[in-house]
Amino acid sequence: MKSSVIFLILSSVVYAEIKVLHIDLYTNGCSDSDGVNMYGLDGEEKWYADFNKQKGVEPLPPFADPLTYPGGYEQAVANQQICKQNLATSIKANKNPEEKIVPPHSSIYPRDDVVLGVKNTLICHVSGFHPAPVRVRWTRNNQIVTEGVRMSTPYPNQDFSHNQFSSLTFTPEEGDIYSCTVEHQGLSEPLTRIWEPEVTQPSVGPAVFCGVGLTLGLLGVATGTFFLIKGNECN
Incomplete structure (x- = not known):
């Protein structure tokens, strides 16, 4: 499967010194059977075209401000046609080069x-x-x-x-x-x-040690009281 991908990366300029604060990415790619058209920011998707459901999708969490791309899906469909035309021309010009395949x-x-x-x-x-x-x-x-x-x-x-x-x-x-x-x-x-979920059982160690310590403490108090009473009787 041959693929063609076009990238657009934008960066910000601050204090006359080039510093990349954010990476705004646009991707339009196609193959014989698949296609992708996506806008991203800093490694996250902002919008993409779902060609199976024939609509644009904004995969943002509920707490994020909504983003809209009016006409985005229609433009994505048009870009796919251009991509496939360019892909066919590129394959023919390069005599159908072998594509590098890397497993995931x-x-x-x-x-x-x-x-x-x-x-x-x-x-x-x-x-x-x-x-x-x-x-x-x-x-x-x-x-x-x-x-x-x-x-x-x-x-x-x-x-x-x-x-x-x-x-x-x-x-x-x-x-x-x-x-x-x-x-x-x-x-x-x-x-x-x-x-699979890891179920953490509550630790019984501290409770056991506290119980044993309390028991020994009470025994110590009882023993001390016993000898104190006996000592008073001897006097």
Whole structure:
């Protein structure tokens, strides 16, 4: 699969000295079967075109100020057509060069500290792969999960490899086992990571020591009182 990606990086200038405060990124990429059109800031997505659902998406948390891109999806569709035309011309001009394929790495972790029975988000981070994209599947106790799943667009690194995130909204319960499985043309077989809630049992050590100490203290008081009374009787 051949891909074509265009990058635009903007930086800020402060006090007549060039300092990169933020990186504003625009990505338009295409292949024979896939496409990506995304605006990002400092490694986070601000807006992307979902070509399957035929709409633009603002993947911001609820507390963030909403962003709007009027006409953004229509422009993304037009840019995809231009990208595919440029891709075909580039492949022909370069005599269909072989594309470098780099397999991904992955990790799985919860977004927040895990509390049983409290809603959380599992994140499957896929990194260092080329070309984009990857496919990610989630399971809970060996059953495929699709509800509550979100997939980010591929985010380019400086070395032209990519990062991509998949997240699963879930409520952790004791005994549950979750997995994320990554598929990519650079892998000889799917890459699977397993996660299960760690249940921390309350420590009984301090309570036991305090109980033993209190018991010994009371015995000491009783013994001292006994000898004090006996001593007074002898006098």
